[in-house]
Amino acid sequence: MGSRIGANIRRERGRRGWSQGRLAREICRGAGVMGEPVGRQEVSRWEQGKRTPRQWLPFIATALGVSVDVLQEPQRLDQPPLPTLSDFLPDGDPLAPLSAREGRRVGLGQVGDLQKRVHGLRLADDVLAGGDLVRPALRELRAAVRMYREGTHSGEVGRALLGQIGELAQIAGWIASDAGQHGDAERIYRLGISAAMQEDDRTLAGNLAGSLAYQLSNTGGEVEGVRLARAALDGVGPDAPPKARALYLDRVAWAHTKAGETQPAMRALGEAGEALAEDSAETESPAYLYWVDAGELKVMESRVYTEIHRPLRAVPLLRDVLSRYDTTHTRELALYLSWLAVALADANEPEEAAATAQRVIMLSGAVTSDRTAERVRVVRERLKGYGDVPEVRAVLDSAA
Incomplete structure (x- = not known):
């Protein structure tokens, strides 16, 4: 019973886009109690099936705008609930204030x-x-x-x-x-x-979740990356700033790309462009999204085309981006050049791929980045198919 109710609470809370803390406050407000006898941790225990709400159930239902019967209905095993951001929170509460200690103001x-x-x-x-x-x-x-x-x-x-x-x-x-x-x-x-x-702050939560999804997609967790990128986008809601929606859709596109799902990736890229087009001087975005612009969306588009081996699309996009890129951003420059090298190899241009790869290797040696080191490895592996081309052989030998 507890796990069934918990899953239903989590589902309804996710539909409202509420955090566990927000639901706890709404429950206390609806029950007319002072203080916070129900907190985020208690909601978490209910949702995980560790405890059953019992006397709190009517107030939970009222807060969520549903009947008690909805919270008690059996789960349909063939339709598991979609993940929400709360599913990806850490165990316990690492941010619980130490109320017993009187610290400085x-x-x-x-x-x-x-x-x-x-x-x-x-x-x-x-x-x-x-x-x-x-x-x-x-x-x-x-x-x-x-x-x-x-x-x-x-x-x-x-x-x-x-x-x-x-x-x-x-x-x-x-x-x-x-x-x-x-x-x-x-x-x-x-x-x-x-x-x-x-x-x-749903927009900030989406930014964090999208960043984690990006890492998962790049480190062997492609399925989890798609789930989390989608949860981040759904959690932020339709009223998020256009820049935020564009960024989160970009991460959805990359997650689907790494999972080998081309059509969903291309749809997400298109939606990202549409979202960014809604941005204007009148729309307010968080300061941490200062770097999201049309150029960054073009970078992601070119990377997706490279990953799905469509070099005729990828190469012009990457060359356009790189022609205007700030060369003080060494790591990003090395990363973007690495995709250009792979796309040129896919386009059967081994000499140009070798020259670009040489720049990638030199730039990567100047930064302490695991990302650039991994991309150097990817580029070298791609060039091995052209090992009989003198320019390529020279690059592979020097890298070795």
């Missing part, structure tokens, strides 16, 4: 300082690689979580801290992933999703 000034450091770390990632930034990024994240858990603060400050922890987790997770620390990156992303959902 935290105000909006400290939150503002943290916000500046987070943005500085994000800008540094544009020009430095994960191996250079992972230590300071993890130090900042640990300090921010400690500030939230051990400090005393108002509800407003607490919510602002959760937002900054979520943003910091996104960039720290990205940096850890670039450094090849995929296990750490996944834990960091899930921590950030938890913070964003406690703050009820």
Whole structure:
């Protein structure tokens, strides 16, 4: 019974786009009780079937706008519920405040300082690689979580801290992933999703979930990557800023591409372009989406075409992007050139592929990035089929 009710609660909560914390607050409000006798952890226990709500069931139903019967109905085994972002949260509650400890008072000034450091770390990632930034990024994240858990603060400050922890987790997770620390990156992303959902910031939660989906798709978790990328897009809802929807649709496209699902990938690319076209000076987007523009969508489009071996589409797109790319962004330049090298090889242009590959190898040697190292390996493997071409042989020999 408990697992059945829990699955139904999770399904209805997902339809509303609520976090577990939001549902807990709505239940308490509907029951007319003071304080928070029901919290996020209790909702989590119900949804996992560890506890049965019993006396809280009518208030849960009222909060969700359904009848008690709906929450008690059997699950149809042939139609499992779609995953929601709550399914990807970490076990337990790593952000639970340590209420028994009286820490120093935290105000909006400290939150503002943290916000500046987070943005500085994000800008540094544009020009430095994960191996250079992972230590300071993890130090900042640990300090921010400690500030939230051990400090005393108002509800407003607490919510602002959760937002900054979520943003910091996104960039720290990205940096850890670039450094090849995929296990750490996944834990960091899930921590950030938890913070964003406690703050009820669906756009930020979607950004974190999409980043994790991207890592999963690139590290052998293609099926889970599709599920999470889709959950991130569904969780953010139709009212998200156009830039956010465009980015999350791009990640859906990449997840389907890595899973070998070409048609869904192409549909998502088209929808991403349509979403970005809705962006204007009047629409407000979070500051962390500053880099999402038509050029970035073109990069993803060219990568998808490369992965599905359509070089006549990929090569012109990549050349156009690279002709205008900021050469101070060494890691990204190496990554984009790596896809161009593969696309040129697919187009039966081994000499040009070899020259491009040589640039990839040289640029990769200048950055401590696991992503570029992996792409060098991919490019070398692709060029081996042209080992009898002198230009290619020279590149392979020098790389060895």
